[in-house]
Amino acid sequence: AYERIKTVESILQMLTDREIRLETFIMENTGTSDEITYTFWTAPRYAPMFSTLINVKIHTPFPKSNVIKSLAKNCKRLSYLDINLHDTSDERARESINYLEEIISAQKRFLNLRLVFPNGPGNMLIKAFQSYLEYFQRLELVKWNFSGCDWSWLNNCSNLIEFAITTPPPQVIKIFGTGYETHRSKPSKNLKILTTHWHFDKGEEISSMPKFYFHSGKSLIPPESLTVINQPKKKRYSYLDDYDYPYNFVDNHGYLD
Template sequence: SHLDINLYDNHTVRVVELLNDLNRFFSNQERLLNLRLVFPKGPGYLLIKILKSRPESFKHLELAKWNFTDCDWKWLKKCQNLTEFAITDPQTQVSDILGIECELHRLKISKNSKITTIHWFLDNKDNKDNKDNKISSESSFYFHPKKPPMEPYHDETLEESLQALLI
């Protein structure tokens, strides 16, 4: 199972509250997370603070449409369980850390809108699900399996999603 969160609220106070809820959610998780966060122009520096506090928690992580200008990505080196990382508009430091072998994926979410993400598939020796310690880049898009197009994104807020999960 995975969590797919789409945020659209850019009001500063509510964004901070939503990210605090996300941080509490991460703190309560014991299983590896398959997490996809979409937030057009969201404050990436605030999200990075949360993500780097629990780098061992992620198995699949996709960050779409956030504003990560001038963010430090060194925390990715500590993600020992991460098998797939995807991001829109990665900074140079991301490819310096994860390498240049990556794949492009375009997801059409409506007639006039699409999200393009760059995916890295990581060979983790600690990954017990994969006996060969190899990940096939052709079939391992966790959030974008080769199926008919995904349904359009829901307008559900993070707060509603997290409240439902935390209850």
């Protein structure tokens, strides 16, 4: 394990020395040694290398408020974020959602978000979403605690192409209807996750897209043109395991208008 860690560190240092800029960063759920590994890329000296990230996938099982903080500070071009926010600390959970809001507010592209948080504070997440509903293109919410939450905000997600959730509340089904499909994944030997998916045709050429966007082995082809949008600045709030995803993911979506 020590040799692997030193190898990762040397690779990151080499990329930094050569002024390489990354667009995709993937950290699979491969063991506790990754907890040491991920601290490398949250170090300030690696910030320039990650400032160009478009696609981020992090499925490590340990607390990641520092990772979210680093993304919020350095990433302004994200289009795809698939992350497990598992944390047993209420304070760090609130902190992570605050940083997540900062990430969303800083982006200039339509967002494809897959957020996993076993028993995470769904009410805080939804409150953090409120000012950015038109920025969501695909949204998958896995294992959060949404007890007592109001889902009427979904009616204002005007650019939503796909919405997925584990154990959909009745209000979500009432809003989107019964024309949903389910996807079952098995991220580990003893874990199965069932997500319910709705797909919305916005007049785009989505027939060639994977049916389950975050659960496809196919890479996506980016469009030739992108559209730019201006986002208002937003203050952060004061309060604040499913792992199938295409390794060769390529950014597919335009800028917000």
